[in-house]
Amino acid sequence: NAGVMQNPRHLVRRRGQEARLRCSPMKGHSHVYWYRQLPEEGLKFMVYLQKENIIDESGMPKERFSAEFPKEGPSILRIQQVVRGDSAAYFCASSTLALSTGELFFGEGSRLTVL
Amino acid sequence: KNEVEQSPQNLTAQEGEFITINCSYSVGISALHWLQQHPGGGIVSLFMLSSGKKKHGRLIATINIQEKHSSLHITASHPRDSAVYTCAVRIDSNYQLIWGAGTKLIIKP
Numbered sequence: 001n002a003g004v005m006q007n008p009r010h011l012v013r014r015r016g017q018e019a020r021l022r023c024s025p026m027k028g029h030s031h032v033y034w035y036r037q038l039p040e041e042g043l044k045f046m047v048y049l050q051k052e053n054i055i056d057e058s059g060m061p062k063e064r065f066s067a068e069f070p071k072e073g074p075s076i077l078r079i080q081q082v083v084r085g086d087s088a089a090y091f092c093a094s095s096t097l098a099l100s101t102g103e104l105f106f107g108e109g110s111r112l113t114v115l
Numbered sequence: 116k117n118e119v120e121q122s123p124q125n126l127t128a129q130e131g132e133f134i135t136i137n138c139s140y141s142v143g144i145s146a147l148h149w150l151q152q153h154p155g156g157g158i159v160s161l162f163m164l165s166s167g168k169k170k171h172g173r174l175i176a177t178i179n180i181q182e183k184h185s186s187l188h189i190t191a192s193h194p195r196d197s198a199v200y201t202c203a204v205r206i207d208s209n210y211q212l213i214w215g216a217g218t219k220l221i222i223k224p
Contacts, residue, residue, distance in 0.1 A: 033212075042201060043158075045211045056211065091158055104148060108157035 004029075004094050005074075006107035013082050014115050021110045024074040025094030029105070032075045034067060037089045037109075046090075049075060082114045118142050119204055121215035129223055134189040136218045138202035141183065148203045148212065149176050149187050161187070161200075192222045 005024040013019050025032050030051050035043040045059040049069035060067065064082075069075040079086055089109045096103075119140045128134060138147070149161040162169050162176040164185065169176050173192075178185040189196055199219050203212040 042214050042217050043203075044214075048211070059211065093158075093160075103163050104160045106150075106158040106160060 004092055004105050004107035006090075006092050006110050008110055009108060010111050010113070012113045012115060015083055016081050019079040019082050019086070019112055019114075021077040021079075021090050021092075021112070022074040023077070023092030023094075023107055025092075026105055029094035029096050031095045032069050033093045033095075033104075034075070034077050035091045035093065037091060039088070043091065046077070079112070082112070084114045087112055087114045117216070119202060119213050119215040121202055121218050123218060124216065125219045125221075127221045127223065128192060130193060132192050132222075134192050134196070134220065134222075136187045136200050136202075136220070138185045138187070138215055139183060140185075140204050140213075142204065142206050142213070144183075144204040144206050146205045147178055147185050148205070149185070150201045150203065151198045152201070152217075153198045156198075189220075194222045194224050197221050 004026055007022050011019055023032060032049045034046040036046055037043050047054060047060050047067045048056040049067060051069055052071050064080045066078045077090060089111045091109045092107045093104050122137045145165065147164045151159045151161050161174060164176055164178040166178060166180060173190045175188040185202060187200055197220055199217045201217040202215045205212050
């Protein structure tokens with residue numbers, strides 16, 4: 001049973017380009033969480049999704065960032081017109097149930113570098 | 116004051132020592148997670164607790180709901196245990212995890 005799969009592991013973009021980060025949750029998991037980790041800092045919640053629904057996006061910047069978790073395929077975190085401040089590690093986690101009852105499993109992260 | 120406080124921030128110990136990392140929180144929670152992150156590495160969920168105690172190998176996690184406190188213990192510590200350990204709590208009113216600042220642990224051989 002594969003764990004949470006994130007790709008790409010490393011992504012380099014120039015300012016103004018778009019970054020797309022993908023997360024395939026563990027098999028059977030329908031809850032996906034995205035977190036951002038700036039260098040030398042802890043994790044910051046961005047968005048919580050279930051299949052085809054955004055449940056909580058209160059941690060997402062209002063502009064340039066969007067997330068989806070379609071019925072088929074991985075969850076996508078999309079960052080448009082990237083800026084240097086977007087350079088960070090983006091972690092995806094999944095669980096079978098809501099966090100209060102389900103164990104949380106993390107992917108290896110996608111490390112975005114904006115030049 | 117942060118809702119989740121971890122101590123110590125940094126901890127250096129010799130191989131073989133018994134390690135304790137503490138986590139205190141000020142809100143009502145439904146679950147508490149302990150996570151491990153090696154330098155430049157991914158995040159591993161070590162434990163999810165809502166009461167009592169859990170053990171996995173050399174790792175033990177305890178939680179006291181009344182005192183709003185949890186501890187992570189490492190017995191017979193080893194250099195490969197060197198990592199950042201973070202506690203995170205899930206409160207009932209929303210879906211987010213509130214994270215502690217993390218404890219950077221270094222075990223010297």
